[in-house]
Amino acid sequence: GESVGLHLPTLSVQEGDNSIINCAYSNSASDYFIWYKQESGKGPQFIIDIRSNMDKRQGQRVTVLLNKTVKHLSLQIAATQPGDSAVYFCAENIKGGATNKLIFGTGTLLAVQP
Amino acid sequence: GAVVSQHPSRVICKSGTSVKIECRSLDFQATTMFWYRQFPKQSLMLMATSNEGSKATYEQGVEKDKFLINHASLTLSTLTVTSAHPEDSSFYICSARGYSYEQYFGPGTRLTVT
Numbered sequence: 415g416e417s418v419g420l421h422l423p424t425l426s427v428q429e430g431d432n433s434i435i436n437c438a439y440s441n442s443a444s445d446y447f448i449w450y451k452q453e454s455g456k457g458p459q460f461i462i463d464i465r466s467n468m469d470k471r472q473g474q475r476v477t478v479l480l481n482k483t484v485k486h487l488s489l490q491i492a493a494t495q496p497g498d499s500a501v502y503f504c505a506e507n508i509k510g511g512a513t514n515k516l517i518f519g520t521g522t523l524l525a526v527q528p
Numbered sequence: 529g530a531v532v533s534q535h536p537s538r539v540i541c542k543s544g545t546s547v548k549i550e551c552r553s554l555d556f557q558a559t560t561m562f563w564y565r566q567f568p569k570q571s572l573m574l575m576a577t578s579n580e581g582s583k584a585t586y587e588q589g590v591e592k593d594k595f596l597i598n599h600a601s602l603t604l605s606t607l608t609v610t611s612a613h614p615e616d617s618s619f620y621i622c623s624a625r626g627y628s629y630e631q632y633f634g635p636g637t638r639l640t641v642t
């Protein structure tokens with residue numbers, strides 16, 4: 415079935431440290447991956463994406479790494495700030511019939527300690 | 529960036545009644561809209577995919593007669609939860625996609641069935 419978590423793993427970091435959030439995806443045919451940030455009571459917010467023909471992509475303070483061999487995705491956040499505290503989800507784009515659809519991972523709660 | 533709105537943001541209804549949630553793309557034409565459900569501390573679970581003017585495609589295990597989806601225009605999709613029960617209480621999130629891969633998410637609707 416689809417990825418649904420019964421609980422959220424938590425990553426606790428100190429303000430200013432770098433954070434690394436990991437994700438395992440399920441479908442080797444997935445061609446596009448996205449990281450989302452979700453704050454409590456809000457919808458997901460796009461952070462960064464990467465296509466399957468790349469293995470690294472950098473944003474302003476974030477980097478996404480893709481390892482297709484082991485179907486692993488990671489999000490690195492540099493100099494983590496209290497405002498980064500949220501739940502982070504990876505999502506993979508899967509072709510579902512005529513329409514592509516996103517399947518979300520279980521999520522990781524990032525708690526930034528001041 | 530592209531904006532997706534949902535209405536209402538919160539709704540409380542009595543068991544056995546129906547409730548409609550609207551999802552609108554405000555500044556782009558959404559050829560495809562998606563509906564997700566999210567229980568506390570869990571991931572987003574895709575319920576259905578709808579293309580404008582076509583019947584929605586439901587994910588396995590989602591009752592199409594209970595969750596009615598209408599995508600009558602390129603800017604509006606509605607989800608109607610019929611004969612709602614307390615177990616339908618959840619956070620419902622829509623997303624919309626235009627002519628690219630990227631999906632834009634709405635802010636979510638908190639449904640509480642009493």
